[in-house]
Amino acid sequence: MKKYSIVILLASFQLFFLQAQERDIAKQFHSWWTVSGNHKVAQDWSIHTLVSHRLHDFVKDRQQTLIRAGVNYHLRKEISFTLGYDWVKTFPYGEQPLAKDVIEQRIFEQFQLKQKIGRIGLRHRYRLEHRFIDLGDNMFVRHRFRYLFGMNIPLNKNKIEAKTVFLSFFNELFISFAQETHPNYFNQNWSYGGVAYRIDHNKIVSLGYMMQYFPKGSSDFVESNHTLMVSYAHNLNLIPKKKKRKAE
Numbered sequence: 001m002k003k004y005s006i007v008i009l010l011a012s013f014q015l016f017f018l019q020a021q022e023r024d025i026a027k028q029f030h031s032w033w034t035v036s037g038n039h040k041v042a043q044d045w046s047i048h049t050l051v052s053h054r055l056h057d058f059v060k061d062r063q064q065t066l067i068r069a070g071v072n073y074h075l076r077k078e079i080s081f082t083l084g085y086d087w088v089k090t091f092p093y094g095e096q097p098l099a100k101d102v103i104e105q106r107i108f109e110q111f112q113l114k115q116k117i118g119r120i121g122l123r124h125r126y127r128l129e130h131r132f133i134d135l136g137d138n139m140f141v142r143h144r145f146r147y148l149f150g151m152n153i154p155l156n157k158n159k160i161e162a163k164t165v166f167l168s169f170f171n172e173l174f175i176s177f178a179q180e181t182h183p184n185y186f187n188q189n190w191s192y193g194g195v196a197y198r199i200d201h202n203k204i205v206s207l208g209y210m211m212q213y214f215p216k217g218s219s220d221f222v223e224s225n226h227t228l229m230v231s232y233a234h235n236l237n238l239i240p241k242k243k244k245r246k247a248e
Helices: 002-020
Strands: 024-040 045-056 061-076 079-090 102-117 120-134 139-154 164-177 186-198 203-215 221-234
Touching: 024 061
Parallel strands: 024 221
Antiparallel strands: 024 045, 045 061, 061 079, 079 102, 102 120, 120 139, 139 164, 164 186, 186 203, 203 221
16 A cells, blocks of 8 residues: 555656646745534544635635535544535636636545554545536536545654644645546645644644645646645534433
8 A cells, every 4th residue: 555655646746747847837825724623423423524715825815715514434443434525616816817706516435544653644545526617607527536645743742642743744646537628637736744733632733834736727837836724623522422310
């Protein structure tokens, strides 16, 4: 699994760099503000929620709003499956803005595997997205595969638990497929590094930097977006507590 992950990442970097040499690159600066959570509703089931407000020119203009909901099935602690829905609104921004606001709705299926090597936690996430993009006068259907390889390294403890500071890294590759009118199969690449603090078992705050490489359709224009990432994760236990019987 680890060998295949490294091969995929190295191949994606090489292809992106080769494409970048032939394109006009716009360097832009964003900030993304995200609140998320996985809320337990049964022993092996939880509800996933996420709201992300994304801004262009750090905090000057709106870039995108994303609202997500999903259902997680936890086969065991290291393995989970998710069926989810995204509502996304993208605003005109940057050097090559859209003509108007664009609404996108997605249905996705996801598989996630966690591993541990000593103190280091590894994460593999595979997501298949079905995208319905509404341009007002036309509706486009796109399909996309995403693979994320992540790593967490605790700093002040041997494992990530309450009151732990840890480093977090990930790289995510986006590949479009099954689209006859859109020849660019390499959709995006995200590379992230940051620091996080686990407040307790259910709450984490994090701050980091992400570089988003984003070819714009079939044109020769590429966004190289330097992004400040601020996030807060709060998991809830929604399983009703059993009432204690009164002594007779």
